Amino acid sequence: DPSYFLSFIKYHSKWENEDFSFDEIKDPESLSLGFLMHSTASIKRLGQNAKTVKSNERMALDPICEEVLYDLLDYLKDQDYQVLFFDTPHCHSETEAKRMNTMCDILEDEGFSYLVCDVNDGNYDISTDFYNDGHVNYYGAEKFTEWFGEYLKNSYDFPDRRLDKKCDADWIGVYDYIKEGIQVFEDAQAKAQAETK
Numbered sequence: 001d002p003s004y005f006l007s008f009i010k011y012h013s014k015w016e017n018e019d020f021s022f023d024e025i026k027d028p029e030s031l032s033l034g035f036l037m038h039s040t041a042s043i044k045r046l047g048q049n050a051k052t053v054k055s056n057e058r059m060a061l062d063p064i065c066e067e068v069l070y071d072l073l074d075y076l077k078d079q080d081y082q083v084l085f086f087d088t089p090h091c092h093s094e095t096e097a098k099r100m101n102t103m104c105d106i107l108e109d110e111g112f113s114y115l116v117c118d119v120n121d122g123n124y125d126i127s128t129d130f131y132n133d134g135h136v137n138y139y140g141a142e143k144f145t146e147w148f149g150e151y152l153k154n155s156y157d158f159p160d161r162r163l164d165k166k167c168d169a170d171w172i173g174v175y176d177y178i179k180e181g182i183q184v185f186e187d188a189q190a191k192a193q194a195e196t197k
Contacts, residue, residue: 037181042138043189044131052091052119052126052133058105059098069103073110086115089124089144091133115151123147138182 036042061069076083085107087100100116107114119126129140136144152158 037178039185039188041131041135042182043185044137045128045139046126046130046132048127050091050126050130050133053094053097054092054118054120055094055097055101057098058102059095061099061102066106069106073107073112076112077110084113084115086148087117089117089119089129089136089140091119091126091130117144117147138178 060066092100104114104116123143124130124136124140129136129143131137
């Protein structure tokens with residue numbers, strides 16, 4: 001996977017935004033920390049026009065995607081891995097919603113666990129928690145992290161590694177670093193808005 005070597009590929013959506021360049025990234029090293037710190041995208045909000053579609057209907061998957069999915073499931077069964085599939089929070093089109101239902105049916109039929117992070121469940125506000133249709137901003141990321149962390153804590157028996165001496169030093173203080181960066185971005189945005197009034 002090229003994103004293993006070129007971490008910015010993980011943030012492919014940056015190429016869709018005219019104002020989203022490396023110059024605007026608070027710290028290029030933050031690309032490897034699990035959350036992209038960007039002066040616009042981190043705090044950008046979609047606004048009231050944002051929408052997502054929910055459907056109970058099904059639609060056939062792309063044949064190649066379906067074949068790859070079954071190949072993956074066969075491989076996971078052969079390896080006897082315990083796997084959790086999940087759909088991260090994003091706005092679904094009608095086609096995506098129907099195909100997601102089909103994929104969940106396949107996962108269930110094949111005996112795999114899955115989670116669908118439904119943005120209609122009241123946990124997210126589409127107008128404020130996303131910087132584009134497919135990605136949460138900082139505010140949505142906080143909500144997802146808290147929700148998913150609780151789910152993992154209540155569903156699995158993972159040891160707490162936060163005080164482990166083997167813990168990667170890069171992660172120490174990352175939360176504080178992100179909070180400080182977000183505050184800087186919010187202060188700059190508030191100042192710019194005040195100057196335009």
